[in-house]
Amino acid sequence: MRVHLTAFCLLLIAVPASGEDLLDQVWDGDEGVSQDFIEDRDGIVLDLNAATVQDLASLPGLSYADAERIVAFRATRGPFRRPRDLDRVGLPRPVVESLLPHVTVSHRSHPREALSRLRFVRRSSSARGRPLLTGSGLHARTTYRAGDLVAASVTTDKDAGEGNPLDFAAGYAEVRSEVARLVVGDFRPGFAQGLVLSRWTRAPADLSQVVRRPSRQVGYRSTEENGALRGVYLEGMRGAWRVAALGSSARFDAAIDTSGQVERLTEGGLHVTDLERSRADALRETALGLRIERAAAGRSHFGMTSLRSGFNPPFKPQGRGPSGASATVLGLDAGASLGCLKVAGEMAQTGQGRAWAAGAAYQRRRIEAGLQMRDYGQRFQTLRGAGFSTFGDAQNERGVFAGLVWRTRRIRAASLTFDRAWRPGPTPTLPPGSARSSLTFRVRHAPLRRLLLQWSGQTRWDQVYKGKQQGVLPRRRRGLRMDATQHLGRGVQFLVRGDLVNAAIGPGREAGGSAFGELKVRYKGLRAAGRLTYFNTPSYESRIFEWEDAPEGMVALRTLTGRGVKGYVLISAKAGPARTTLRLWRQRPLDGRKATTEVVAQVDVNM
Structure with a gap:
C-alpha cells in the first residue's frame, strides 16, 4: 500500500x-x-x-x-x-x-460504406372539423464513403404542399489525399470566424462558438435551401501552408421588384403558392474565392480569405446589404493557442462597409470561460458569412457575448451567459441604436446516480414596433424551465418538464406555461418514445419552444401558441442493415384554433 x-x-x-x-x-x-x-x-x-x-x-x-x-x-x-x-x-x-x-501508427484500410435514407412526411390540419391543408413531403439521401479517400452524396427534398418531388436537390463528390482535397458539386466551407465564408448563420449562443474552427465538412448534405455554393472546391496543403480555391454558380430565392432588380432575398425554401414559385431561384450568384493560411510555431495561424461575387439580376440600392451587380469581400484573420487560452479574430471589408469579430476562450479542468465581441456594419453583407441576416437588418449589429461554465462531479454543468447587441442603423420599423440583451443560466445537477435535474432561465430585453398609434415599445420576456430525468434501468428513461413564460410589452403583460411527461425505452434494436404536453400561451409573445425526438437525421422544433394538448409516439426497430422508424404527432387545440396531424415514416439502410 x-x-x-x-x-x-x-x-x-x-x-x-x-x-x-x-x-x-x-x-x-x-x-x-x-x-x-x-x-x-x-x-x-x-x-x-x-x-x-x-x-x-x-x-x-x-x-x-x-x-x-x-x-x-x-x-x-x-x-x-x-x-x-x-x-x-x-x-x-x-x-x-x-x-x-x-x-x-497502425496502417488502416479504407472500408467502404453506403448509407441510404428515405423519409416520408404526411401533414394535415383542420379547424372545427373542416380540412385546411393536406400535404406530403419526401426526403431522400444516399452517401458513399471509401475511408477518408472518397465520398459522394446526393440529397433530394420536397416539403409538404410542393408538387415537384425534386424541388430541392444537392449533391457532391469528394476525393482527398494527405496533401489535397477536391470537391465537385454543392459545398459550403467555413473559415476563421466566418465573416466571409461560414457554415453558420447566427451569432454565438454558447461557448462553443466563441472561437470558431474551420469546418471539417465541406460537401453539402443539408436540406436547407439557399445555403450552398455549387461548383468546384480545391484545397492543397504543404508543410505549414494551406491554400483553398473555389468557383461557384448558385441560385437564391429572391423577390424581384417592377424594375427587374432584387428587392430582398427570401428564406425558408417553400414553393407552394404562386408567389413563392415565382421567386424560386430568381437570383444567380457567380463567385470566385481564395483562402491562404499559414500555421506559425504550431500554436498560431494567420490567414486571408477573399470572395468576388456577381449577381444577376443586380441588387436594388437600399442603403444596407448588397448593392449593384457585384460585390467583393476581403477578410484577414489570426489565432493563437496559449496553453489553456485560445484567442482568434477576423476583419472583413467590402465596398459598402466593414465588420470584425474577435473571441477568447479559456478552459482548465472544471472551468470554461469565453468572451466574444463583434461589429457588423449596417452595409456589410456577404450572403455567405455568419452572424448576418440576409435581410440586412436585425443581425447586422455591434455586440458582446460572455459566458462562464463550471463543472463538478455532481454538477454536470452550471453556466451563465450574457449577450447584448446594438443595431448600428435604423431598420424599417426601429430607430438607430436599438438594443437587445439576454441573460441565460443553466444548471445540470445529478444528486443521485440515475437522476438528473436541470434548471434553465432566460431574460430578454429589446424593442418592438406596434404600429403607428403605439409606435416603438420596450419588450421584456422571462422564461424558466425545470427538467427531471429518471433512469429506471434496463434502457427505460422518464422525463418531466415544466415551462413558465412572462412577457411584457409596454404596460401590457401576459404569462404562459407548458408541462409534459415523456417515456423512452431502449431494448436491443428497438427504441420507443412517447410524450404528452399541455400548453397555455395567450399570444405569440409568450410562446414556448419545445424540442422533440424525431427520426435520426431530423430535428423537430415546435412553437407552442394558444391553449391545447399535443403528443407523439415514436417507434424505431432495427433488422439487419436497415432501421425503420415511425412517428405519429398530433396537436389538438382547446381554444378553437386549427388541429394538426403529422405522420413520419423513415427507413435507413447501412451497407
Missing part, C-alpha cells in the same frame, strides 16, 4: 497541467481508468490514428493544445502513415522528438 501511495504522490508532482483531466478521472473512480495505467504512464505507446485528445495529452511533454492540433491534423488530412509525420503538424522539434518513443 505504501508503494502505491508513494507512486501516486510522485505522479501528482510530476504530471504537468495537460494530465490533470486524467488524474480527475482516477480520483473520481467512475471512468474505468485503472491504477496500473497511471503508474505505467511513461511506458505508454499510443496509436496516432486512434488516440483521443485526452490520451495524447497524457503523454509526457505534450500540452492539451498540442494534442488538439494532432487530432485536428488527422481529421482534416487523413490518417498518419508513420510517426515522423508529426513533423508536418507544426509542433516544435523537441516536442516531436520526445513523442516518437511513445507513439506508433
Whole structure:
C-alpha cells in the first residue's frame, strides 16, 4: 500500500497541467481508468490514428493544445502513415522528438460504406372539423464513403404542399489525399470566424462558438435551401501552408421588384403558392474565392480569405446589404493557442462597409470561460458569412457575448451567459441604436446516480414596433424551465418538464406555461418514445419552444401558441442493415384554433 501511495504522490508532482483531466478521472473512480495505467504512464505507446485528445495529452511533454492540433491534423488530412509525420503538424522539434518513443501508427484500410435514407412526411390540419391543408413531403439521401479517400452524396427534398418531388436537390463528390482535397458539386466551407465564408448563420449562443474552427465538412448534405455554393472546391496543403480555391454558380430565392432588380432575398425554401414559385431561384450568384493560411510555431495561424461575387439580376440600392451587380469581400484573420487560452479574430471589408469579430476562450479542468465581441456594419453583407441576416437588418449589429461554465462531479454543468447587441442603423420599423440583451443560466445537477435535474432561465430585453398609434415599445420576456430525468434501468428513461413564460410589452403583460411527461425505452434494436404536453400561451409573445425526438437525421422544433394538448409516439426497430422508424404527432387545440396531424415514416439502410 505504501508503494502505491508513494507512486501516486510522485505522479501528482510530476504530471504537468495537460494530465490533470486524467488524474480527475482516477480520483473520481467512475471512468474505468485503472491504477496500473497511471503508474505505467511513461511506458505508454499510443496509436496516432486512434488516440483521443485526452490520451495524447497524457503523454509526457505534450500540452492539451498540442494534442488538439494532432487530432485536428488527422481529421482534416487523413490518417498518419508513420510517426515522423508529426513533423508536418507544426509542433516544435523537441516536442516531436520526445513523442516518437511513445507513439506508433497502425496502417488502416479504407472500408467502404453506403448509407441510404428515405423519409416520408404526411401533414394535415383542420379547424372545427373542416380540412385546411393536406400535404406530403419526401426526403431522400444516399452517401458513399471509401475511408477518408472518397465520398459522394446526393440529397433530394420536397416539403409538404410542393408538387415537384425534386424541388430541392444537392449533391457532391469528394476525393482527398494527405496533401489535397477536391470537391465537385454543392459545398459550403467555413473559415476563421466566418465573416466571409461560414457554415453558420447566427451569432454565438454558447461557448462553443466563441472561437470558431474551420469546418471539417465541406460537401453539402443539408436540406436547407439557399445555403450552398455549387461548383468546384480545391484545397492543397504543404508543410505549414494551406491554400483553398473555389468557383461557384448558385441560385437564391429572391423577390424581384417592377424594375427587374432584387428587392430582398427570401428564406425558408417553400414553393407552394404562386408567389413563392415565382421567386424560386430568381437570383444567380457567380463567385470566385481564395483562402491562404499559414500555421506559425504550431500554436498560431494567420490567414486571408477573399470572395468576388456577381449577381444577376443586380441588387436594388437600399442603403444596407448588397448593392449593384457585384460585390467583393476581403477578410484577414489570426489565432493563437496559449496553453489553456485560445484567442482568434477576423476583419472583413467590402465596398459598402466593414465588420470584425474577435473571441477568447479559456478552459482548465472544471472551468470554461469565453468572451466574444463583434461589429457588423449596417452595409456589410456577404450572403455567405455568419452572424448576418440576409435581410440586412436585425443581425447586422455591434455586440458582446460572455459566458462562464463550471463543472463538478455532481454538477454536470452550471453556466451563465450574457449577450447584448446594438443595431448600428435604423431598420424599417426601429430607430438607430436599438438594443437587445439576454441573460441565460443553466444548471445540470445529478444528486443521485440515475437522476438528473436541470434548471434553465432566460431574460430578454429589446424593442418592438406596434404600429403607428403605439409606435416603438420596450419588450421584456422571462422564461424558466425545470427538467427531471429518471433512469429506471434496463434502457427505460422518464422525463418531466415544466415551462413558465412572462412577457411584457409596454404596460401590457401576459404569462404562459407548458408541462409534459415523456417515456423512452431502449431494448436491443428497438427504441420507443412517447410524450404528452399541455400548453397555455395567450399570444405569440409568450410562446414556448419545445424540442422533440424525431427520426435520426431530423430535428423537430415546435412553437407552442394558444391553449391545447399535443403528443407523439415514436417507434424505431432495427433488422439487419436497415432501421425503420415511425412517428405519429398530433396537436389538438382547446381554444378553437386549427388541429394538426403529422405522420413520419423513415427507413435507413447501412451497407
